[in-house]
Amino acid sequence: MHSIAVAGHLCLDIAPLSAERARIDPGSLFEVGPLSITLGGSVANTGGTLADLGAHVVPYATVGDDELGELLLSKLASEGFAPPHLSVSPSLATSYSLVIEHSGSDRTFWHHTGANAGFDGSAVTPDAHDLLHVGYPPLLPGLLDNSGQPLHDLFARARSAGVTTSVDLAVVDRNSAVGALDWDSILTSIFLHTDIATPSFDDLTSAFGIDEAYSPELADRFADRLLEEGVAIVAISAGQHGLRLRTASTERLLAGGGILAPLAESWADRSLTASPLPVEHPVTTTGTGDASTAGLLFGLSQGATPEQAIALAIACSAAVMSGARATRDTVLQLDSTVTAIFSPNV
Numbered sequence: 001m002h003s004i005a006v007a008g009h010l011c012l013d014i015a016p017l018s019a020e021r022a023r024i025d026p027g028s029l030f031e032v033g034p035l036s037i038t039l040g041g042s043v044a045n046t047g048g049t050l051a052d053l054g055a056h057v058v059p060y061a062t063v064g065d066d067e068l069g070e071l072l073l074s075k076l077a078s079e080g081f082a083p084p085h086l087s088v089s090p091s092l093a094t095s096y097s098l099v100i101e102h103s104g105s106d107r108t109f110w111h112h113t114g115a116n117a118g119f120d121g122s123a124v125t126p127d128a129h130d131l132l133h134v135g136y137p138p139l140l141p142g143l144l145d146n147s148g149q150p151l152h153d154l155f156a157r158a159r160s161a162g163v164t165t166s167v168d169l170a171v172v173d174r175n176s177a178v179g180a181l182d183w184d185s186i187l188t189s190i191f192l193h194t195d196i197a198t199p200s201f202d203d204l205t206s207a208f209g210i211d212e213a214y215s216p217e218l219a220d221r222f223a224d225r226l227l228e229e230g231v232a233i234v235a236i237s238a239g240q241h242g243l244r245l246r247t248a249s250t251e252r253l254l255a256g257g258g259i260l261a262p263l264a265e266s267w268a269d270r271s272l273t274a275s276p277l278p279v280e281h282p283v284t285t286t287g288t289g290d291a292s293t294a295g296l297l298f299g300l301s302q303g304a305t306p307e308q309a310i311a312l313a314i315a316c317s318a319a320v321m322s323g324a325r326a327t328r329d330t331v332l333q334l335d336s337t338v339t340a341i342f343s344p345n346v
């Protein structure tokens, strides 16, 4: 089985349950439910779905030298991951989000970046893996110095070892310190060594500073740009509009490391769009993009066709949207056409 390294953003999501009536009100006491503590961030989400699908997943991230860091480690161990490589920051605290539910409105997140700011990729040993996925560079300032040099260097190291590289973005908050960086140069530098990119449409409009609503034409212009800058496989997710897949030439795919080279003929010069599966009772859209990335990467690592891999990506998103984990059984119930991906003869 291939070994997949999932590196980057990792935190704990901490949410008091049944707290709809609670609010900030000095001097008051509100009775709330038990505390829910779950893993969050792209390492936990994309990595977790990959593990749920049956992949061998090795997490890499930076945590603090504190109780939350120990809790995070024990949670990773119980969720199907291979032993993680967690660097411990001597000065930064473990990253967490306080998730506050208000009745009748969207959830509020209080997020502490903490030790994620200390992740610079230097502790990742890509040659121990077949695929290296990095999630959420906009939330990992340690990867962004000098126009993204640390991430560029990490991917350059991976590619020179024949390891396939993959990146998912996050929305760039233009009002933050990271939002003031030169994202055109950062992305150009990163994409030079990126084999697979799975941003959302919103990630790209925010990074490129484009204030336009979704259109298939703009999604294609983004895909053209990423392919021109060196990416071999571009999958742009766009919420209700589904997933757009575009791929580069056979020659480029042949240079895409151990995962892509054997698929070069069947994946070259493809252009496909997949619509979302209907979800009867949607619970959340958070993490649907991470699940989509996991489905695509799992399909690629199993040697699936582009049609099969994007069908799996869509099914993983639908599973998460319905509040379920995207396990093999769940995705097969949602779309039986992806069965072949799980058989050894794909």
Ligand SMILES: Nc1ncnc2c1ncn2[C@@H]1O[C@H](COP(=O)(O)OP(=O)(O)OP(=O)(O)O)[C@@H](O)[C@H]1O
Residues within 6 Å of the ligand: 199, 200, 201, 202, 237, 238, 239, 240, 241, 242, 243, 275, 276, 277, 285, 286, 287, 288, 289, 290, 291, 292, 314, 317, 318, 321
């Ligand atoms: N409102 C929606 N209606 C139908 N399908 C949706 C909706 N939102 C998300 N999806 C499904 O999830 C996939 C990923 O969604 P989206 O592009 O919003 O990801 P994202 O913004 O990267 O999410 P996250 O970063 O929270 O993981 C879509 O391709 C689609 O299949």
Ligand SMILES: [Mg+2]
Residues within 6 Å of the ligand: 168, 169, 170, 199, 200, 289, 290
């Ligand atoms: Mg996303």
